[in-house]
Amino acid sequence: MNITKENVDALNAIVKVDIVAEDYQDKVTKVLNDYRKTATIPGFRKGHVPMGMVKKQYGKAVMIDEVNKLLQESLNKFLVEEKLDILGNPLPKVNDEFSWDAEQFSFEFELGLAPEFNVDLNAETVKQYNIVATEELIEKEVENIQTRYGKLISLEAGEEQASITGTFVNEEKGIDKKATFAIAELNGDANRGMFIGAKVGDVVTLASKELFEDAHKLQNVLGVSHDEAHDLDVEVQLTVEEINKTEKAELDQELFDKLFADGSVKNVTELKEKIKEDAEKQFQQQADQQLLNAVTESLVANTSFDLPKEFLQKWLQTAGEKELTAEEAVAEYEKSEKGLRYQLIEGKIMKDNDIKIDYAELVEYAKGFIKAQMAQFGNMNPEEKELDDIAGRILSNQEEARRLQEQLVSQKLVSFFKDNMTFDTKEVSYEDFIKEVYNVDANQ
Structure with a gap:
């Protein structure tokens, strides 16, 4: 041979x-x-x-x-x-x-x-966000906690801080929906005033247009579609069935121990510190994902190399389960070219800098993920054998193993980029981060 x-x-x-x-x-x-x-x-x-x-x-x-x-x-x-x-x-x-x-x-x-090329990590300065928990956010979360653990009291008549439960009806639009809302959520003094002093059994007529500050609330309350909620302009009759008020929980040791069974919080200051710490930990995950996206875009834009384009288009014709036409393969190549370029760049960075993952690391990463999931359901101290068994079952599933491996690779790359790239760091609130990066109001 x-x-x-x-x-x-x-x-x-x-x-x-x-x-x-x-x-x-x-x-x-x-x-x-x-x-x-x-x-x-x-x-x-x-x-x-x-x-x-x-x-x-x-x-x-x-x-x-x-x-x-x-x-x-x-x-x-x-x-x-x-x-x-x-x-x-x-x-x-x-x-x-x-x-x-x-x-x-x-x-x-x-x-x-595969082409030969060099990667310049600092070809351009990438923006990095440091998301901080503002005092306003912390105070709002304290209030949410007090409400969540508060006591529901039945009222004889509506007042500013009350919530109303009743059935909305409009025969023409087929609306017949029982819902609960806070009087404070209504838009405008006139709408809110209709429920101050209202009693169970009262029927209140309301205009649906701009009834709530948030159009999505109208969607949920009336049981209409997203598109209908934005343009709906009809009268609805609400029959008041319940009037309640939540008496907020006291910020005392009993509440702190419900929130943190390990006794780590003993006063309001420590509670706020915990809220800030937990919030910023969650914000960091979003900031890291945005950073990885921005670095990916920058590296692809600033790392120049040719690809065997005609070969890859020909290969794509027979690579999938369904054979593609030449035209379909060209279209598929154009869709996947950017991703392929980043795969090559990522592979070179990992090879040149000895960034790799062994099975033991993947197991530990899976166990950390499992512990976080179990903690959400109140199991704060699972046994090591239980974690090992669950991790083994998860990693025996090729799709799950690949997903966790990709997450771990991304985590390692973010750490590498932070250590080896120059960033334009900007400190922002969570609301400003969402607005600036995704052009969306965080409160919507």
């Missing part, structure tokens, strides 16, 4: 594999002998079928199978030994003169080669 490689250019090559009869004949003979031992042919005892008959019936099919096995094994071995960094998979070249009746064969494969 002889394998040679010829470079077409820096990004494309042809590998030629020459196979002669001596390379595969012994294996073919062994398979045919095994067939002979088990073949059942009328007129012959089992194991006594003439070899000529076995060859005539099975010889060509066995030879083709063994040549293909040998071809695949030798090609894979060649790519590994030559340390060829290829994109996609080798594509066989069609040879119209090829015949399986010959005793020696020549096969040619097209290769798409």
